[in-house]
Amino acid sequence: MTQIYLEDGTAVPVTVVQAGPCHVLQVRSVDRDGYQAVQLGFEDKPRRLAARSERGHVAKLEGKRSKSRGADALPKADCEPQKFIREFRGETDLEVGATVTVEQFAEVKKVDVTGTSKGRGFAGVMKRHNFSGQRASHGVKKVHRHAGGTGCSASPSRLFKGRRMGGQYGNAKQTTRNLEVVRIDAENNLLLIRGAVPGPNGGFVSVRQTNKV
Known part of the structure; x- marks a missing residue:
């Protein structure tokens, strides 16, 4: 910032x-995929760090392992493997291999x-949910940042889903x-x-x- x-x-x-710049890796269509979207990739990834599937996603690989399965092969962007790949829904006039x-x-x-x-890891209720904590008086002993009571009475004798507690933040x-x-x-x-x-x-x-x- x-x-x-x-x-x-x-x-x-x-x-x-x-x-x-972002490379257009794939273009989804209703006929083939059931929805319309464009798949973009950002920032080149070194080939030595990319898996074979990642390299084959952006370029055609030649070798004994590349066999025709009878279906028409999808066009490739013919670029380096990408670190960050996301799809954006909606109609588009972009083609595979173009640059955005x-x-x-x-x-x-x-x-x-x-x-x-x-x-932020495992956080308590004060940091995670902005609870005010308990009083800082003599009656409260070493639980100043605790949540306090959370349970119900004998009925229904359980907690309801959504109760705010400490956890992954x-x-x-x-x-x-x-x-x-x-x-x-x-x-x-x-x-x-x-x-x-x-x-x-x-x-x-x-x-x-x-x-x-």
């Missing part, structure tokens, strides 16, 4: 996202950003919606989005035009 200044001198906090750049967002004003939030898929696109740097494929997005610095995110009105 950083900040930039608008023409009127207003300071705006922004997150800089490298949005491309940040210029796709030239006319877009608001976007949704999906990523994996920072993992973060490391989950999260979408921040309706963020403003402040600026586009087409030369460096940079997208400047107002505010924060899920995940750590250097993390992978998916950016799409928002459907929130």
Whole structure:
């Protein structure tokens, strides 16, 4: 994250996202796959670190193991294996092997950003759910950050699903919606989005035009 200044001198906090170039790896169709989507890959992965299936997904592999199974082979993007692959639903006029750049967002004003939030491990109720904790008086002995009572009476003698307790916090898929696109740097494929997005610095995110009105 950083900040930039608008023409009127207003300071705006922004997150800089490298949005491309992305290779079109596959195009889903209703006839073959039952739905319409485009599959994009971002950032080349060294071949020595890529599995054979990952290399065969983006390029045709020659050898004894490559046999024809009778079906028409899908077209390949003929690029390097990709680190981050995601599908985006909807109609598209892109073809396999094409390259998508940040210029796709030239006319877009608001976007949704999906990523994996920072993992915080096993957290208590104060950190995870913003509980206030128990009193700091003499009557409370060494349980100041505990949740307190959670049970019901003799009936129904159990806890209901959804009770807020300590547990795994973060490391989950999260979408921040309706963020403003402040600026586009087409030369460096940079997208400047107002505010924060899920995940750590250097993390992978998916950016799409928002459907929130």
